[in-house]
Amino acid sequence: MRGVLELDPAVVRKARTLARRAGKPIVKLAQAHTTVAVERAVLRLAGLRGADPDTTPWVNRLLDAVRADVPLEHGISLPVWDALVRGEAEDLLTLAQKAGAGSVRFRVPEGRDAVRATAAARKAVGAGIKQIDKRRVERDRWLKRFPEPREKPWIYLIVATGDIYEDIPQAQAAAREGADIIAVIRSTGQSLLDFVPEGATREGFAGTYATQENFRLMRAALDDVSRDLRRYVRLTNYASGLCMPEIASLAGLERLDMMLNDSMYGILFRDINPIRTFVDQRFSRQIHARAGIIINTGEDNYLTTADAVDAAHTVTVSQLLNEYFAKEAGLEDWQLGLGHAFEIDPDRPESFRLELAHALLARELFPKAPLKWMPPTRHMTGDVFRGYLLDGFFNLAGALTGQQILLVGMMTEAVVTPWLSDRDLALQNVRYVLNACGNLYEDFRPTPDGFIATRARQVLSEAIDLLSSIGEDGLLDAIGDGTFGLMRRPADGGKGLDGVAKKSAAYYNPAVELLEAPA
Incomplete structure (x- = not known):
């Protein structure tokens, strides 16, 4: 797909330079702070699991007990x-139980005591990192056993009933109908929980809770169907919200393949504090990089609150920022499922040509990334025939522009909870378009100075102007001013700010040390 739009390489380099300029202060901010979620993730990597009789996870109980004696700025390790x-105890679980009962006091060790504690923490957390490495090797073996066609886009389909034991047969059925990726949507509101529930869950609203046991059960079920189908079926969940680092760690431990992980989604659409989010997302992306997990970013959400034409350049800016933050954290191009969406008002003249311009721009700016192309939702009306046609046009746009992660759109999307029959029809729509079009993108060449190429260059130019402004004023101020998705989120507001601390000189985190160590 390179060169179709004839973008000026110097202009593209300028856009990336400006994104780096805007992102660097945020990276420094993230490096200088820690959060309760980062510290709990360290405990999870060291093997602490389970919950007390009141269902409070032991990682939360232990962290709270430590914070009662030692400020968060020193870290938990x-x-x-x-x-x-x-x-004080023979293992982490016993220590958490004693701490929860108030029978253990904590301190920041010094001298030889600090050396011994550092070595013990590094060994314990290192075992968790090794487990993540092992799970990555397992995935590589699956993909070697069942190689994938290079040109085939991945068909991404959502399954979530609220009951993990109902999700499993639905996910397996979807895989048999052609889905390559199963995404288990989280229960509404989980992103605002400052803890990760324990165990297999059977109650959820518009989704299923993300827990380690649910991850394990679904991974095993998809492995079973992968053997039957002789192709590897990927599993996706959500590393976002107040527990982003913990969920990322659990995903690595249980061999998930993709995670929704956007640098600004939680800030804009869940009103989570910006500093908390940027600290958490950097650590979570370091975990994803180590685990070989592909991230999916959330630029499509901007177009559900802002006009998809007027705000097209904000999507491009966010993609460039997400790319910078991801690569700084260690992710590679093949792990960048940068998001964009088919959300222009279908009644607008030339709407399809505009969609193609935006999709092609994303494809050419990030030629090595498996972009995630999102279906229409905002302009679905309940007219199922019109919705089915819109989804067909969406699938055609994906075929024309070489999208690699194609989320299946359903004709009742965003109107009612789709029926299983809606999903089957949606998969038929995808299969028909992809089979009929084949590698159509090889033949699609818009006129160099025509409508599509001109529109793409205009969006890129507007993105550069916005990045220049952000570089001068700062990304936190831009977010506070409502630049993205029309959401105003000040740096000193939002949920979770009380769980952020600036690191002290004595701070130590073995997970970060191991993740940032030279290969």
């Missing part, structure tokens, strides 16, 4: 493993 080295 040294106080916890100092207590273990001192013989």
Whole structure:
């Protein structure tokens, strides 16, 4: 797809330079802070699981007990493993139970005690990192056993009933009908929970809770159907919200393949504090990089609140920022499922040509990335025939522009919860368009100075202007001013700010140390 729009390479380089300029201060901010979710993720990597009789996870109980004695700015690793080295408990779980009962006191060790605690923490967390490495090797073996066609887009389909035991047969049926990726949507509101539920869950609203046990069950079920179909079926969930680092760690431990992980989604659409989000997303992306997980970003959401034509350049800006943040955290091009969407008002003249311009721009700016192309939702009306046609045009746009992750649009999307029959019809729509079009993108060449190419260059120019402004004023101010999705989110507002702390000189995090160590 390279060169179709004849974008000026110097202009593209300028856009990336400006994105780096806007993103660097945010990276420094993230490096200088920690959060309760990052510290709980460290405990999870060290193997702490389970919950107390009131269903509060032990990682939360232990962190709360440590914070009662030691400020968050010092981190949790040294106080916890100092207590273990001192013989306060024989393992993490017992320590958490004693701490929850108030029978353990914590401190920041010094001298030899600090050295011993550091070594113990590094060993314990290192075991979790090794488990993530092992799960990545497992995935590589699956893909070697069942190689994939290079040109085939992945068909991405959502399954979520609220009951993990109902999700499993639906996911397996969807895979048999042609889905390559199963995304289990989280229960509404989970992103605002400052804890990760434990165990297999059977109650959820408009989705199923993301838990380690649910991840394990669905991964095993998709492995079973992968053997039957002789193709690897990928599993997706959501590393977003107040527990982003924890969920990312659990995804790595249970071999998920993709995770929704956008740098600004939680800020804009869940009103989570910007600093909390940027700190959490950097750590979560370091985990994803190590685990070989592909991230999906959320630029499509901007177009559900802002006009898809007027705000097209904000999508491009977000993609460039997401790319910078992701690569800084260690992700590679093949792991960047940058988002965009088919959301222009279908009654607008030339709407399809505008959609093609935006899709082609994303494809050419990120030629090595498996972009995630989202179906129409905002302008679905309940007219199922019109909706089915819109989804067909969406699938055609994907075929024309070489999209690699094609989320299946359903004719009742955003109107009612789709029936299973709606899903089957949607998969038929995808199969027909992709089979009929084949590699049509090889033949699609818009006129260099025509409508599509001109529109793409205009959007890129507007994105550069916005990035220049953000570089001068700062990304946090831009978010506070409502630049993205028309949402105003000040840096000192939002949920979760009380769980953020600036690192002290004594701060130590073995997970970050291991993840950032040279290969």
